[in-house]
Amino acid sequence: MSHKNDFMINGKYKIIFGLSNEFSVCYNEKKPIANNYWQSANPVINKLPIFLTQLCLLIAVTRAFIIILRPLRQPRFLSELLAGILLGPSALGNIDWVANNLTPFEGSLFLETMSNLGVTFYMFLVGLEMDISPLRKIGKMALSVAIAGIMLPLLAGVGLHSMVLQHQRRVHAPEMGAYFWSIALSVTSFPDLARILSSLKLMYTDLGKTALTAAAVSDLSCWSLLVVAVCLINGEKELYVAIPVMVCMTMFLFTLRPFIHRIAKQISITNKEAPIPDKCIYFILSLVLLSSYITELCGAHSMFGAFMLGLMIPGGKLGTAIKDKVEEFVVGILLPPTFLIIGTRTNFVFIFADISVGLVILVILLASFAKIVSTFLVCLFFKCPMRDGLALGVLMNTKGVLALIVLNEGRNMKGFDQQTFTWVMSAILFMTIIIGPIVSYTHKSSRHLKPYRHRNLEKSKPDAPLRVLACVHSTKNLSGLISLMQISNATRKSPITVFGIHLVELTRASAMLIFHDKNKTVDVEDNTNTTREKAEAERIVNAFESFENDNHATAVQTLTAVSPYASMHEDVNNFALDKYANIILIPFHKRPDTAGGWTDEKLEHKLVNQNLLATSPCSIGLLVDRGLTSFPESQKGIRECRVAMIFIGEPDDREALAYAWRMAGTPHLILTLVRFVPGKDVSELIENVEEEDEAEIFTVMFEREKQKQLDDDYINEFRFKTMHDQSIAYIEEQVNGGDQIVSAINSAYNDFDLYVVGRGHGRASTLTAGLSNWSDSPELGPLGETLVSPDLESPASVLVVQQSAFLSTESYKYQ
Template sequence: MVYMMLIMNVVGAMWMNVFLLLLCTKQAGVVVGPTLLSRIRRVEDFFIQASSAEYYMFFSFLCRMLFMFSIGLETDIPYLKRNIRVVSIVAGGGIILASICAVPLLWLLIKVFTVTKSRFPFYLLIFTVLANSASPVVIRMIAESKFDNADLGRLAIYSSLISEMSCVAFVATLTACSSTIRLVGAIIATLVTVLLIFLNNYLPFFFNKRNRHNRFLTNSELFLIIFILLAISLLVESAGYTAITCCFLAGLMFPREGKTCRTLLHKLTYAVNTFVLPVYFGYTGFQFNISKIFNKLTLILTVLIILLSAGTKIVATLAACYYLKIPRNESLILSFLLNMKGNYDLIIINSPPVPKMLWENDIHDLFLSVVVLKTLILAPVVAIWLNRGEFCAHYPTTLEILNPESELRMLACAYIPRHVSGYLSLISALSGCPNATLNPYVAHLVELPKKKKSKLMYHQLEDGDQYSDDEEYGGNDVVQITNALDSFISETKIPAHEAKIVSSFLTINQDVCNGAVDLRVSIIVLPFHKHQRVDGKMENSMEGIRTINQKVIRHAPCSVGIFLDRGQTGFQQPHGSLSVQNIATFFFGGPDDREALACSKRILMHSQVSLTVFRFIQANSSIQNSWISDASHKDEEVVMAISSIGTENEMDNVFVDTFCNRYVAQGKASLIEKYVSDGAETLVALRGILDNMYSLVIVGKGGRANSSLTIGMSDWEECPELGLVGDLLASSEMNFNGSLLVIQQHRHSEEDEALIPP
């Protein structure tokens, strides 16, 4: 038996990673169950004993409660609020059409099985099988494909959640209205759910204060939270209702700030993904018996219901997406994703919404076969589709093409706590627009020691310790960074996410780039390898940071910013500040400067920020023409240079004009033009500008390559990764005490262009 399960998992591993867990665990369950191995007498006696059904049902209940609570914890509430209309239309279309199509199917099955009693619960069963989308299955498939941060992936996740919760609420409401006893049970279930949410709103604050010097809660405190969750869930189940909604709402309403939520996510994510979901999906397949559908009538009904269920969901989803103007290819993959079954369907099949009632064996086996077979058939199709590049493309990768009022995803990398304070100020400024959502990730980069410490057995760990060396890396810096983020989230209510990357400095740049792709961020922010001392001089912070920055800049999958924080004299957090901070943006022209100006658009929306854009313009065009003539002795190259510069000039003019019409004309920002002829005049102009008190300067790394505006400035260049102007502003000789953000725009390759959605 063990060898057989291993063979099935090896075969499943040959499939794509998307449905690896889902398909293989269900296959393993099918193999062990009555379909194959349990036909052997000894295997059947081992797995199917007199009291095994009760054990399996209770363990299934525990798994279901844990992963529904985990789903609630991981729900992106800001995204759900912004897109509740879209999500509701997509989910509601399938529910409405399913409620209609369930009527003729009910009539047919009543005739076939001669159902004389409990026709209303029978309708609820048919409706659930047609309308429900199993959110755990959808979430797992999308997470395995690293598709959960894409717009389409999130739409599928929350549409399936709304669909499943709506089915649960619909069935529970109709069941509660069927009798007085059921109504009393519904009231009890509602009251205990409210009690659970109330307790969850107060316990975390108590635990956070108690563990203010630790990163995680102790195991006993964690057990208390889980115990309360399961105890109240059992009360809801004993009242005759499923506790799916109760646990999901408890996780959804759980306070996100502090160590309690972090500990729950850390513990539950690993347990759910590696143990709970595989066992639960395996149990789903274990219940399936393929011999039950060999009957000709049952086989015809199984195929009919699968086709009707899939067709109903596909037609309804396509119609909703057509109304919402979602592209056709995305609509189709969304409709297939929402066809996944396996959560609430199994509950209503095994436990009808009527006390002391069980479905007849033929009805039970028919619908169980429909649920299992439908998921096993559609999972490979969805997996192949999700692995196509057009759905997995990392987009958008620049700020220039991003709407200033759309969601911005950024990854800020920190090595020590000092880096985090500057990042939090920058994150605070970027979140000033109420209509534009900021989704920041702060990653703690930790160097992997050459010699790992000795392993301890699990029982040798102190209470609250983690069974992983990775959790110990970073020392006290981890706690300081965590406390800084907790305080920031508590004060500003900005949902900043914490991450840790433990790797060798030789390969940590690859982990940063891979993380940027997985999180689909538009910009990576790196710390400058120097920091300012008390006497104003610049000093190296850590060995290797500069090399890592250079590697990330060279291979980054999106735009990159290098941030130099000058502490108390630099940029401060705008949230809660009574004074307005002055910010300057230098625009010389070119893609990097357009990216810097695009970043400035986000910052100027904050009420405590005043932005001034300085545009440097060539004073004498003859100097530019002479530079072009000296650039090459070949006529073809001269023509190409002139054409390239002309195109860049046109793009710069359009971008600046759009900025002026939208922001300068409305008094949200100021634009000052500086006419200079060469690098010397540019340097004089920069010194004059910096005499004013600017707490932050934003500039593009490259400007326009070999521009006559910066001729001669490269003679004293020390840090090429900052560009000519950025390197000048970072030096101690400029006597500039403000913070500095240097941005490089991501250059799209031909492959990237082909994958960018229209």
């Protein structure tokens, strides 16, 4: 259909020049008859029902794709895009009834109008969500990734467009198409990337921070290039036509931005706890339309003015209130017409028309891998792991809605014909599909857990550097955890790196993560707008910073993770993997009361603890705080801190001993290792196994003998290396059951500030078998639960240690 006389009949339409850059559609339309000065029929009545039908059908098909693609870890963007393509000429649009009734040409103008309105408000939300303040301190790697991710795709876009022109031999503006090809390949969709990182639980990792920072730089640069390209095309290549747009942006920055900040400050002062008034939100939304209209007058698209306005609105209470008010409506109702427009302009039927299959595939692959290759090379230059380089390259290739806006704008300005538009859309589909599987393979599979085989405390030297991930839900958890870290013997030879994470329940639709910078400046309106939750977060940050200042051999990094309780453990686990943490410290979900019982039970916190114990990639310590206090060197002369390590055997106990061994070097700390061994009356516990499972009996016996040998070796090593240390005592006592352990603790070992025990996950021991019959908190283990029971005379704090779930699975697979 590339010749002048080509045409096709599609139902009631006669389409001329259907495949070329321009085509004509002929159809008859009955115009309403005028009655005096008024029309007898409303002209909108013919278009609005069509639009409503399209919108309802598009939303329904999108929801169906979301349900189908959710198990495959595909983003919502792919479902929306596939829904638009399904209703377009590539699939259902080829059916006469669908083309005549659901996607008629006469309804396209109204559909494009609603699409432009949706894009305008969507770009306002993008600017509102994007925080450019971290760009002031952007790292070398993130900046290099952003620059390389722009330059190479720009060159690739120009080269691919030139190659396509040589083979197509069609008449259109080559330089115009090169602009949009290059920008579409260079852009990284910041909001879509943030959603992908949030769903994969990678937003807070170094990989996620680098990707988001580089994406912000890439977006701002590409949007600047797009503004220049649109202005040049509208002004027929005259550079001076961009001056009104630049003047408009400057006026927004120096007049509108201070005005909005003054409004936000006034709202914060007069309404500290009250919600933002609706009239203020409606005023901001009116400014969106006004700024869009002004930029349209200046020769740029209306979305640029809305985007700039979103960037100018300060974060915090005002920005959150606006997003709560309009985000779901914009994304769910106003934006879907854009996907239908894209779908109607994509036609896979003619993707290979007059062009060899090899060339089309080559163009799609080169367009898809340009940004991946450039990012991967930068990561290799900075000596990053290959899996991080591959994952970062794929993540930086996230296109999303922003790329569709660029392509749609290029199509409107005739920079693409239908065939080349379909090629680029194929590349975007391919880029989007591979993101989830590749990143899941590199960062979510068990392959990258192998380095943790040698990161457990048992295999480390007692004076090796320690990396601790300390989790707190509120300020109530701070005292005990910080005291525990203070008695963990941080020295210049064996420093401690602490990553303090404040866990907050997600109350909005998208997870967010705030890294706290000690040197950052806080705006006045942020102080006056501080809510109770923010004030608590600041107290937690200040407590960790004070701990760092008081202990010169420690380094602290604090952050706040906002996530649903059901998946909060995934955030913690991924951060532990990213920072190579040796141990995760978590608080018990109950707190002791004055009567010796328990109060303030948080079942959601219990769920988080149980999930962490079942999935943690490193060792994990659960602290039951009963007033644990530390005794730093500055307070010499006060009583000593007494710690008892109760050892029964197997991996969790060895891991607990490893942590207690590290504490032993702390000044004014006395460590007592109490090992309970089976007495003569204890018979070996063999599980009921059928006679035909005789081989399994021998396997169980062999593994237990192996674990007993490992216990003896580790105890002997501990005794040999600490024999001259007067602050360490070793006691070995024979017992015949759990009741004798409880009696021994009550009578001889009841004068301690802290007990350190192993959880005994997966262990079947004769010494603790009777203790687990009445278990109410299985996350503490049988011995840990015994030590925190009200029946025990010593109300001391208890630290329950478990070796990583990854290692425990291998250690106990014989059971």
